[in-house]
Amino acid sequence: MFGFNTIQKLGAALVVAFLLSGGAYVWGRLDGKALTDAAVERALAEARQSTENAINELADEADKARVRRRLCxxxxxxxxxxxxxxxxxxxxS
Structure with missing residues (x-):
């Protein structure tokens, strides 16, 4: 009886270990997707900001050129x- 009980416990432990490893894998995949999505959002925000800065710089240069022309x-x-x-x-003459 003692041997059968140990085999049952060993089998149950293996099943639990398998389920936990599968759960950890799924959790890791979900967490990795969230990290990837966050990195993409951060990159898009940086790209938007740098585009806006470039547009503002060009607009400032155009304003300065119009003022120089008008003064001339x-x-x-x-x-x-x-x-x-x-x-x-x-x-x-």
Missing amino acids: IDGGGVWSFANNKCLKAEAE
């Missing part, structure tokens, strides 16, 4: 789009 024209100059410089208007 108001000062009597002619704006050269070829080299982005203010040229003095030559007096017509």
Whole structure:
């Protein structure tokens, strides 16, 4: 009787170990997916922020260029789009 009881306990322990290892595998897969999803969200947020920063930088440069052009024209100059410089208007005779 003692031997049969030990074999039953050993079989039950093996079944429990199998179920626990399967559960640990599933838990690890779920946790890995959550970590992957979090990493993707973080990368997308960084990409959005860097895109927004680049757009803002270009908009600032465009605003500065419009101000320089306006100041040139108001000062009597002619704006050269070829080299982005203010040229003095030559007096017509």
